[in-house]
Structures are given as C-alpha cells and as structure tokens.
Amino acid sequence: MKHTINLLVENNVGSLLRIAGMFSGRGFNIDSISVGSSEEEGLSRMTIVTHGDDEIIEQINKQLNKCINVVKVFDLTGEAFVHRELALIKVQATPTERSEIMQIAEVFRAKIIDLSPTALTVEATGTEDKINAIISMLQPFGLKEVSRTGRIALKREFQGVTV
Amino acid sequence: MLVTSSPEVEKSATDEKMVAPQILTGAEIFLESLVREGVDTIFGYPGGALISLYDYLFKEKRLRHLLVTHEQGGTHAADGYARATGKPGVVLVTSGPGATNTVTGIATAYMDSIPMVVFTGQVPSHMIGNDAFQEADILGITRPITKHSYLATNVEELADIIHKSFHIATTGRPGPVLIDLPKDMLASKTAYFPAVEIDLRGYKPTVKGSFKQVRNAAKFLQGAKKPVVYVGGGAILSDAAAEVTEFARKLNAPVTTTLLGLGAFPETDDLSLGMLGMHGTWYANKAVDECDLLIAVGARFDDRVTGNLEKFSPHSKKMQIDIDPSCIGKNVPVDLPIVGDIKSVLEELNPVLEKCESDAWLQQIAQWKKEHPLRYSKSNDVLKPQQVIEELSKVTEGNAIIASDVGQHQMWIAQWYKFTQPRSHLSSGGLGTMGFGVPAALGAQVACPDRTVVGIVGDGGFQMTSMEIATAVRYNIPVKFIILNNGYLGMVRQWQELFFEKRYSNTHLNPSNPDFKKLAESYGAWAMQVKTLDELQDAFEKMMTITDRPVVLDVIVDQQEKVYPMIPANGSFENIMEAEE
Ligand SMILES: Cc1ncc(C[n+]2csc(CCOP(=O)(O)OP(=O)(O)O)c2C)c(N)n1
Ligand SMILES: [Mg+2]
Numbered sequence: 001m002k003h004t005i006n007l008l009v010e011n012n013v014g015s016l017l018r019i020a021g022m023f024s025g026r027g028f029n030i031d032s033i034s035v036g037s038s039e040e041e042g043l044s045r046m047t048i049v050t051h052g053d054d055e056i057i058e059q060i061n062k063q064l065n066k067c068i069n070v071v072k073v074f075d076l077t078g079e080a081f082v083h084r085e086l087a088l089i090k091v092q093a094t095p096t097e098r099s100e101i102m103q104i105a106e107v108f109r110a111k112i113i114d115l116s117p118t119a120l121t122v123e124a125t126g127t128e129d130k131i132n133a134i135i136s137m138l139q140p141f142g143l144k145e146v147s148r149t150g151r152i153a154l155k156r157e158f159q160g161v162t163v
Numbered sequence: 164m165l166v167t168s169s170p171e172v173e174k175s176a177t178d179e180k181m182v183a184p185q186i187l188t189g190a191e192i193f194l195e196s197l198v199r200e201g202v203d204t205i206f207g208y209p210g211g212a213l214i215s216l217y218d219y220l221f222k223e224k225r226l227r228h229l230l231v232t233h234e235q236g237g238t239h240a241a242d243g244y245a246r247a248t249g250k251p252g253v254v255l256v257t258s259g260p261g262a263t264n265t266v267t268g269i270a271t272a273y274m275d276s277i278p279m280v281v282f283t284g285q286v287p288s289h290m291i292g293n294d295a296f297q298e299a300d301i302l303g304i305t306r307p308i309t310k311h312s313y314l315a316t317n318v319e320e321l322a323d324i325i326h327k328s329f330h331i332a333t334t335g336r337p338g339p340v341l342i343d344l345p346k347d348m349l350a351s352k353t354a355y356f357p358a359v360e361i362d363l364r365g366y367k368p369t370v371k372g373s374f375k376q377v378r379n380a381a382k383f384l385q386g387a388k389k390p391v392v393y394v395g396g397g398a399i400l401s402d403a404a405a406e407v408t409e410f411a412r413k414l415n416a417p418v419t420t421t422l423l424g425l426g427a428f429p430e431t432d433d434l435s436l437g438m439l440g441m442h443g444t445w446y447a448n449k450a451v452d453e454c455d456l457l458i459a460v461g462a463r464f465d466d467r468v469t470g471n472l473e474k475f476s477p478h479s480k481k482m483q484i485d486i487d488p489s490c491i492g493k494n495v496p497v498d499l500p501i502v503g504d505i506k507s508v509l510e511e512l513n514p515v516l517e518k519c520e521s522d523a524w525l526q527q528i529a530q531w532k533k534e535h536p537l538r539y540s541k542s543n544d545v546l547k548p549q550q551v552i553e554e555l556s557k558v559t560e561g562n563a564i565i566a567s568d569v570g571q572h573q574m575w576i577a578q579w580y581k582f583t584q585p586r587s588h589l590s591s592g593g594l595g596t597m598g599f600g601v602p603a604a605l606g607a608q609v610a611c612p613d614r615t616v617v618g619i620v621g622d623g624g625f626q627m628t629s630m631e632i633a634t635a636v637r638y639n640i641p642v643k644f645i646i647l648n649n650g651y652l653g654m655v656r657q658w659q660e661l662f663f664e665k666r667y668s669n670t671h672l673n674p675s676n677p678d679f680k681k682l683a684e685s686y687g688a689w690a691m692q693v694k695t696l697d698e699l700q701d702a703f704e705k706m707m708t709i710t711d712r713p714v715v716l717d718v719i720v721d722q723q724e725k726v727y728p729m730i731p732a733n734g735s736f737e738n739i740m741e742a743e744e
Contacts, residue, residue, distance in 0.1 A: 010365065014314075017306060025307050055492075062489035068311040068331060071365040 002031070003057050003077040004153050007046040008038060010069035015044070018067050028052065028060050032085075032150030043071060047083075047152045076153055080160065083153035087131045088113075089122045092142035101141060108134040119144055184356055189318040189349035190216040193282070196325040198225045199357060202253050204244065204609060205229070206237040210257025211297060212284030212346045229609065229638060234261050236602035236631040238268020242277050243606030246589045247564055247616075249402060251278040251332050252606065258284040258346075259297030263304065267596060269339045270308040274593025275423060276400055278337035280328050281309075287347040288316050302343055310338030318351045330361050335368030336487040337400055368486060372503030372511060381515040383482060383499045387456035389524045390416035393439065393468075396423030396592065397461015397485055398505050404428065404585040406509035407460060413516045417528055419447040421462050422573075423592040426582040431561065436528070437537070440468040442574040445535035445728050445741060450528055451476050452736040456519075459483040461505045464494040465593075466733075474735035484508050537578050538742050539724070548572060548647045548720040551699060552579035555617065555645070558703045563615040564589065564607050568600030568624035571653040574726040576619055598627030601644060605635050605713075608642035615643070615707070622648040622676055629682070635713035636687040643706050643714045646679055649722045657725045661740075683715035690715040 009015040016035060023030050031049040038045035050060060057075070064073045076083075093101050098120065105112055105122050108130060114121035124134050131148060187195065193216060197205070205228045209217045220228050231237035234256045241252025252272075256265055262283040272279045286295040302312050311331050313324045328340040384390070392411050398404065404427045411418045411434055418428040419436040428435055436447035451457065457479040462468070469475040472494060482499040483491050491500045501508055539549045552575050555563070561581040566589040567573040573590060582588050589607055591599040604618025625646050635642050650673035659667050683690035689709050691702050693716055706714040727742035 014302070014306075014312070017303070021306050059489060059493065066487070066489055068363065068366045 001053070001057070001077070002049060002051045003060075003075055004081065004083060004151060005048045005050065005061070005064065006074045006076055006153055006155070007048065007064060007070055008040075008043050008072040009035075009046055009067075010071065011037065011042050011044045012069070015067070015069040016046075018069060019046070019048075019064065022063055022067065023050075023060075026059070026063065028056065034150040034152050036152075045152075047150070049151050074155065076155055080156035081153050082156055083127065083151050084125050085128055085131050085149055085151050087124045087135070087146065087148045089124065089135060089138055089146050090114075090119055090144040091122065091138045092118060092144055093120045094118070097141055101138065104134065104137050108137075110134060184354040186352050187355040188352050189315075189321055189344070190219045192318065192321050192353070192355050193325065193344070193349065194219055194223055194226075195355060195357065196322045197253065200326065200329045201250070202226055205253045205255050206231050206240045206244070206606065207255030208234050208237060208257065208261055210259075210261050210284060212258035212286060213255065213344075213349075215346075216255075216284075216344075216349050228255070229634065231602070232630040232633045233628065234264035235268050235598065236605075236628050236634065238265045238279070238281065239271065239596075239599050239602035239628065240606030240609070240631070240634075241279055242268060242272045242599075243566055243589050243603030244610040245272070245277050245279055245606075246603070247586050247607035248610045249278075249400075249586065250610075251280050251329060254279065254281040256281070256283055257297070258286055258301075259299045262299050262301035266304060266308070267598070269305055269341065271591050271594045271596045271599060272339045273308045273310070275396060275591065276337050277339065278332040279339040280325075280332050281339060281341045283341060283343050285314070285343045285345040288345040289347070291345065301341065305341050308339070309341045312341040312343070314343045314345070316345055316348055318348050318353045321348065322355065322357070327361055327363060330363070331366060335366070336397075369488075369502045370486070370504045370507055372484070372501045372508035374511075376499070376501045377508065377511045378515070380482060380499055380501060380512055381517070383480070384414065384456065384458070384519070385517055387416075387480075387519045388521060389454045390414060390456040390458065390519050390521055391436075391450050391454040391479075392416050392418045392458045392460060393421075393451065393462050394418055394424040394427045394460045395421045395462025398424055398427040399461075399585045401461060401486070401505035402585070403461070403506035403509055406506050406513060408432075409513050410460075410509050410516065413513060413518060415518045415521045415525070416456075416458070417450060417525065419443065419451065421465070421468055421592070422577055422590055424462060425577060425588040426585040429583045430581045431583055433529075434525075438577050440465075441470070441730050441732070442578065442726050442728065444537055444578070445739060446528060446531040448728070448730065448736050448739060449531055449535070454479045457481045459485070459497075460509075461485060463490045466494075469494065470730050470738075471733050471735045474737070535741065538744065539727075540743070542721065545721045546694065546696065546699065546718060548575050548649065548724055549579050550696070551645065551647060551718055551720065552576055552619070554696075554699055554703065555619075556580045558707075559615055559617070563587065563617050564604075564611060566590070566600050566604035566607060566616070566618045568618075568620035569595045569597045569654075570621040570624060571649070571657060571724070571726050572619055572621050572647040574654075575647075578726075597621075597624035600624060601628045602631045604642050604644065605631050605640060608635075608640050609638075617643045617645060619645045619647060621653060622646055622650065622672055622679070623652045625679070632683060632686045632688050632713055632715065639711045640713060641710045643716070644683075645716045645718055648676070648679065648717055648719050649724070650676065651722055653724075654726070660725070661729075662731070679715060679717035683713075683717075688713040688715050690717065692716075693718045
C-alpha cells in the first residue's frame with residue numbers, strides 16, 4: 001500500500017543523505033521524495049511517498065524515527081491530508097497548435113509560463129492523477145522536457161465530524 | 164541534559180566564570196572536550212592532517228594516546244575497550260587512508276551496538292571536494308555504518324559536536340559516531356565555553372518501559388509452564404546482568420544467551436542453557452523449540468539464532484524487551500513488546516513477578532542436558548581445540564576476559580568457556596570480523612589492567628591484525644594470545660567438508676603459515692609452541708607470571724575437528740547435527 005510520510009528534519013545535506021541512504025540500504029522503496037524549508041528555521045519538511053506491506057511500512061517509520069536528524073515523523077496515511085504536486089511540462093508547439101494546448105491547460109487550471117516559436121511550458125499543480133492526465137493530454141504534441149516535484153503534503157487541519 | 168563531569172572539572176568550570184573565557188585552538192578544544200567526557204585513552208595514528216593536534220598531545224598529561232600499528236587495529240582496540248568497560252572507545256586517525264582504514268572497525272562496532280567515537284583528520288575546509296592529497300569523503304563512506312556523524316567545519320561548534328557525539332554514542336542503542344576534523348578548523352581559535360547543554364531534538368531514546376506495558380508483562384508471564392529467557396547483547400550493553408539473573412530466578416525459568424549475551428547470566432547456574440542458535444547447545448535449541456513462553460531480553464532474533472523463521476519456537480507466546488523499537492517484531496512477531504532499557508524495565512518488572520510452575524519443565528531440561536551434553540572426543544595424538552578452551556576456563560575459573568576472533572575457535576569459546584561475568588566475552592557477532600580478536604584483547608587489557616585478558620584466535624584471523632603485538636610490546640601490555648592453529652580457515656573448511664563434498668577450495672593455510680613463535684618473539688613478545696596437554700598446562704602456568712609484555716601461544720590442534728552441534732543455515736531444530744559419542 002502507498003504511504004505518504006511527512007518528516008521534519010534538520011536542515012542540512014546530511015539529513016537527506018542519511019534518509020535516502022537508509023531507504024536504499026534497507027531495500028525500501030521511494031516513489032517520490034521532496035524537501036524544502038518548513039515553518040521553522042533550521043528545519044526542513046520532507047514528504048516521502050513509499051509503498052510496502054504493513055511490516056515494511058512499520059519498519060520504515062521506526063527507522064526514520066531512529067535517524068538522529070529526523071525531528072518528527074508523521075505517517076499521514078489513514079488520516080485526512082492535503083497533497084499536491086507541481087509539474088513543469090515543456091511541449092513542442094507550432095504556432096497553430098498553441099491555442100489547442102492553451103485550451104487543455106485551461107481545463108486543468110494550468111498556466112503557460114514560457115513561450116517560444118517552437119515550444120511552450122505549462123505549469124500544473126494538483127494531485128498525481130491530475131498531473132498524469134494533463135501529461136497524457138499533452139503527449140501527442142511531443143513532450144520536450146518534464147519536471148515534477150513529487151508529492152508534498154500536510155495533514156488536514158479540520159478532520160471533520162464523525163457522526 | 165547537562166554533560167556530566169568530574170568534580171575537579173566542575174570546579175575549574177566555575178572558576179572560569181569569573182575570568183574571561185579562554186581563547187583556544189580547535190586542537191585544544193578537542194582535548195578539553197575529551198577530558199571533560201572522562202576519556203582516559205585514545206587509540207590513534209598520526210598523519211599530515213593531524214600533525215598539529217599531535218603536537219598538543221605530546222604535552223597532554225590528562226589522557227594517554229596509544230599508538231596502534233594499523234588504524235583497523237585501533238578501532239577494534241577501542242571497541243574491545245568499550246565492550247570490556249561500557250565506556251565509549253575513542254579513535255583518532257588522519258585523513259584519507261587513515262580514515263578509510265577504520266571502516267571495518269566502525270562497521271564491526273555498528274553491528275554490535277558498541278559505543279565508539281571516531282575522530283578523523285580531514286583536509287582543510289577550502290580544499291574539501293578538490294581531490295586534495297589524502298582526501299576521502301569519510302562521512303559519505305561511513306554514513307551507513309555510523310549511528311551519526313558530523314563534519315566540524317566551524318571551531319565554535321566543535322565542543323558542542325563532541326559532547327553531542329559522546330551522548331549519541333553512549334545512550335539509547337549505542338553505536339559508533341564519527342567526527343571529521345578539517346585541518347584549518349583545528350588551527351583556528353575561538354572562545355571556549357566548557358558547559359554545554361545538549362539539545363538534540365530528533366533524539367530522545369525511550370529508557371523507561373511504559374508503566375502499563377510492564378504491568379501487562381507481569382500478567383502475560385503468569386501461567387507459563389515451559390518458559391525460556393533468551394538473552395542478547397542488549398542485556399550486557401545495559402549493564403543488566405544482575406537484573407536478568409534475578410528475573411530468571413524469580414520466574415524459575417531457564418536462560419539461554421546469544422553469542423553476544425554470554426556472561427549476562429552465570430553459566431555455572433543450573434538454570435543456564437548456554438548458547439542457542441546455529442552452534443548452540445542441543446538442549447538450548449530443544450528448549451526454545453518446545454517452550455510455551457519465550458522472553459527475548461535485548462536480543463534481536465538474528466538469523467544465526469532463529470534459522471528458518473517459520474519453524475522457530477513454534478509453540479511459544481513471545482515477549483520482547485528492547486531499547487530499539489525497530490528491533491521489536493522485525494523478524495518474529497511479538498505478543499508483548501516493551502520498549503525500554505533492559506535494566507530499567509527489569510527493575511520495574513522484577514518486584515511484581517510471579518514464579519512459574521516450571522518444575523517439571525526444569526526436570527525435563529536437566530534430563531536433556533544429561534542425554535545431549537556438549538561433547539567432543541579426546542585423543543592421545545593431538546590436542547583438541549575444545550580441550551584448550553576447557554583448560555583455560557578451569558585455570559582462569561571463568562573469570563578472564565576472553566576476546567575471540569571469527570571462525571570455529573569462536574564457537575568453541577562460546578561453548579566451552581564458562582563465563583560467569585558480563586563484559587568478559589568480546590566477540591564480533593554481527594559483522595563476524597576476522598582480525599577483531601588481537602586488537603580487541605589489547606584494548607580490553609588496556610582498559611582492565613588487573614584482569615587476565617586472553618585473545619583466542621584462529622591461525623587465519625590472527626594474521627589479519629597480528630601486527631598489533633607490536634603495540635602491546637610498545638606499552639608493556641601483558642595481554643595473552645592463544646592461536647588455535649588448525650592449519651585451515653577452519654570454519655570454511657567445515658562447511659566445505661559437510662556441504663561441498665570435501666572440496667577444500669582455498670582454505671588450507673599450513674604451507675604458508677609462519678612460525679608463530681618466531682614471529683611473536685621478533686616483536687618482543689613471550690612465545691611458546693604447544694602440542695601436548697602437558698605443554699599446554701605448563702604454558703598456561705608460565706603465561707600467568709608474565710606481566711610486562713604480551714604472550715603468544717601457538718597451540719597446534721586437530722585439523723579435522725568440527726563445531727557441533729550445528730543447525731545448518733536456514734534450518735530448524737529438526738536438522739540439528741550432533742558430535743558422535
Ligand atoms: C574479514 C573476514 N574475511 C572472511 C571471513 C569469512 N570467514 C569466516 S570464518 C573464516 C575462517 C577463519 O579461519 P581461522 O582464523 O583459522 O579460524 P578457524 O575457523 O580455523 O578457527 C573465514 C575465512 C570473515 N568472517 N571475515
Ligand atoms: Mg584456523
């Protein structure tokens with residue numbers, strides 16, 4: 001099963017290396033990993049998407065907790081959480097194709113952020129499904145380059161009322 | 164958490180409050196911080212990146228530096244020092260090759276959770292990454308085999324990093340920590356503030372077991388008729404031998420230990436089953452196979468213990484106490500886990516324990532011990548390796564510190580030396596590092612000058628680090644070494660005999676083994692070759708009288724002898740092979 005794990009880690013390269021090394025050394029999967037600064041100075045927030053059976057996921061959580069430079073581990077799976085991914089997609093586009101691509105972008109609430117005589121770059125945010133969908137739609141025009149951030153996530157603040 | 168310090172240091176610290184802080188170099192801060200941590204011994208080897216630090220060491224009187232002969236030996240010596248005392252072993256080596264030579268020793272300590280702090284010299288900060296002379300990315304190389312590591316580029320942070328490292332190395336599940344020291348940092352100066360508040364937000368090991376779980380445990384243990392306590396290295400690391408012993412006696416349960424758990428429970432006690440696992444006793448393995456309750460105390464269900472996981476202890480409810488949550492339920496599902504330090508958990512649990520109705524079980528076990536004892540056949544023509552260990556156990560009354568190397572001799576030590584005290588059996592269990600025995604014994608003897616310390620090694624492994632005899636001679640360390648010389652890489656030979664139709668591929672050593680007596684004597688050690696029981700007894704008597712240099716006994720033993728019982732890899736109790744009667 002897919003798990004989204006949110007970490008607060010010390011803000012240095014060592015943290016990333018230790019965590020990535022732990023995953024590879026123990027044969028755990030990384031579907032995506034994204035890291036950037038957090039609300040607190042000196043700490044980064046990292047979102048790791050991984051998969052495995054319950055025992056493996058339990059080990060992953062425990063091993064992450066063991067890393068000295070990991071301050072907090074929250075496995076968001078099973079809780080309500082919001083998540084997004086950002087993608088930049090550079091598509092081949094002749095001037096005649098442009099408007100069609102722009103229409104597609106509009107449907108996905110994506111933006112055109114760069115334009116050249118032969119290509120344009122689309123910025124899309126959303127769930128992985130949505131990003132996959134827009135990429136498939138743009139594929140026929142010819143994808144020049146695609147860059148995706150991987151998932152970032154936060155726990156939903158209001159978890160709703162259970163009746 | 165405040166760094167602990169001796170009263171004198173405390174005093175000087177308060178004195179310092181009145182005067183302006185001292186301006187010290189990184190090298191001086193390094194030494195001050197070590198003294199503050201209570202370090203008395205450094206195992207090290209100098210080089211370009213550390214030459215200025217070594218100049219300060221030259222004048223330093225508060226701690227001693229032992230020049231080892233190879234950096235690998237330095238790490239194993241520090242490891243032996245740590246295993247024998249519980250204090251962290253400290254290693255200091257230069258950059259590049261000095262640092263890379265420590266890798267095996269660090270990995271060995273990591274696998275067995277041994278507290279160690281390794282300082283490596285590094286090229287000046289501005290040259291890092293330039294492929295400078297004697298540069299190695301030692302942090303990168305050792306990241307998977309250290310509990311944590313630091314690059315100390317900023318002299319202002321050095322004291323803090325050192326104290327954090329000692330804290331990390333020695334608390335929770337212990338382990339090695341590495342600190343990389345760039346040369347320019349060691350030379351730069353800063354105001355030194357000795358009192359340090361350790362703040363590690365990501366590191367708060369659980370020491371006390373949860374009150375509720377301990378209560379649950381007391382209930383969980385009730386009603387068992389066939390309990391077994393399975394004790395691992397965690398009990399030794401936690402200094403919990405007394406608590407483990409009380410636990411087993413109160414519960415009226417037999418105790419088996421892992422290789423690293425030996426010494427946590429006196430083997431002279433009727434409740435002792437000796438070691439379990441691949442080369443464990445028949446009755447320990449039988450008891451684990453049949454028990455209805457298995458209590459793992461600081462043990463991690465390693466594959467050398469469990470064999471085939473599906474068939475391991477199939478009838479038992481399981482309880483596990485460990486300080487490392489990631490060890491709990493990793494290989495074997497556990498019905499009642501307690502996360503915490505063994506000593507502190509047992510201190511809570513022992514007073515509320517109830518005795519099990521296990522008398523019939525203990526009688527059954529006594530019967531098994533009679534029917535399936537550890538055994539070997541003596542011969543008039545050649546010494547048996549087991550006999551050598553048995554003799555030594557008698558001569559030293561089970562009170563020596565025994566460091567082993569890796570191979571057949573290691574298993575014979577575990578089987579035949581009757582350990583009565585914790586921190587007396589030093590062995591590389593997790594990594595199984597040949598070359599560990601000689602330097603580890605040396606380190607233990609340095610740490611415990613009043614104990615008899617014997618390194619028992621194979622003729623193969625001895626030659627991986629035998630140069631540390633020079634270190635023992637250099638400092639008049641009267642550590643004893645016994646080479647169980649069977650002319651083979653015996654453990655591999657045993658597998659070849661049993662599982663590869665006696666094709667002895669690359670395991671015969673005799674044609675090229677040196678004359679170990681001459682080799683040892685050339686270093687300045689006292690040495691003797693031994694072939695008979697009389698000579699052995701004579702040699703033991705003489706070696707005990709030597710107090711000013713190392714001793715090497717080259718004991719020629721049966722080449723064919725095998726370690727039994729044996730449960731082949733991934734097998735289970737039904738596959739156990741015993742020695743012929
Ligand atoms: C550094 C290292 N290399 C290889 C091995 C594999 N190995 C395990 S036991 C053994 C044989 C050891 O021979 P010896 O030291 O003579 O001891 P004996 O088994 O004969 O008692 C070998 C090669 C190892 N454990 N460590
Ligand atoms: Mg041998």
